[in-house]
Amino acid sequence: MQFPIVVGVDGSEGSLRALDWAAAEAARSQHPLRVVHASLWERYEGRLPTFDTERPAEQILAEHLVASAQERAQRLHAEVDVVADVRPEDPVKALVRESHEAALVVLGSRGRGRIAGMLLGSVSLALAGRSHCPVVVIPATTPGAPPKQGRVVVGIGDAERPTAAARFALDQAVSRHGELIAVRAWRCPAHEAADHPLLSGSPASAHRQRAEDHLEDVLAVLDRTSSEAAVHRSVEQGPVHQILIEAATGAELLVVGARRSDGHHGLHLGAVNHAVLHYAPCPVAVVPDTR
Known part of the structure; x- marks a missing residue:
């Protein structure tokens, strides 16, 4: 069926x-x-x-x-x-x-x-x-310029493996004969000093490297499911909602995930999902985590 x-x-x-x-x-x-x-x-x-x-x-x-x-x-x-x-x-x-x-x-x-x-x-x-x-x-209004055909953007969070949202985004990119932009945002806490015992080099460089490594680990698993769509990486510093909204410019679809929380009625949308649902310039797909 x-x-x-x-x-x-x-x-x-x-x-x-x-x-x-x-x-x-x-x-x-x-x-x-x-x-x-x-x-x-x-x-x-x-x-x-x-x-x-x-x-x-x-x-x-x-x-x-x-x-x-x-x-x-x-x-x-x-x-x-x-x-x-x-x-x-x-x-x-x-x-x-x-x-x-x-x-x-x-x-x-x-x-x-x-x-x-x-x-x-x-x-x-x-x-x-x-x-x-x-x-x-x-969204209530159409963007000024037409989106790039087949472009799908997905936010990659802290999960160690591809989420339902990441898999859904890849399926959308494949079915559109397009490309997937996997976005990982990172921030360096202001209180961290360069001589932190767990960091080598500047704190910013260490946080960026961890974000890049995490994105590669997730996509290494996700890419095994399909080779029919180009997958691009985007690692940016800044607030997650702002990075995703900017990345969605020129996209056909922005994909975010939502998880079920113990003691929470329904899904936990969170501040990021609220922001992209209000301000993203393209259609937004909210995908419940089915795990």
Whole structure:
């Protein structure tokens, strides 16, 4: 059974961007596409007008919305198998449930109603922290220049072996016939002195060398899984979120990981993931660590 790519729609411009991206991804990866509208989205982010009809106004608009979205996706990519569904429940709960049997869940970064002006919608943020499959959040605006075709950027953290995010990023680069940019950020604590007993040479040089060695160790394992995409290394000094956002300029996709923590409800997104979800110039995939 091939899991579908699920896209959440709410009639906003952001959800149309998400729909178009998801349809193109489904066509490229040969996955079916499932268009979902949770009918309580409007109550979640603002109220609907009422109409004098036998059926609730929410139901009428929801059915029209998903039918229009399904038609749009099929018009853009006739080869994709597209189904649409209205779910009478809270959007986050509905899409978390969808994520159990989905290849990806795709959303726009902004919703409708009272939170439309925010950088990141409440549904997108909540889903990114609770999904059981990768979540791709599409930014509200397109970059000034088109991205380099097939370029995928992934952040490499402290894990000793490739994470689910690193493997997902490599798969994306391979399927796009493109390249993977593996980014490792490092910083030198201000309190460290050059004569620290565990450091040889300057502290900065030692930290950079450790970052380079760690990246090589991770990629040595990751590269064994595929030789069909060029893998480039990027080791930069500075805040992780800033390095990743800068690296994402000109990319088709930025991939970050999220881990499950003991005593933590859902995934631990952390400050870095919050920052890239708000400010990255390209779509961001948040991949749960399945280990």
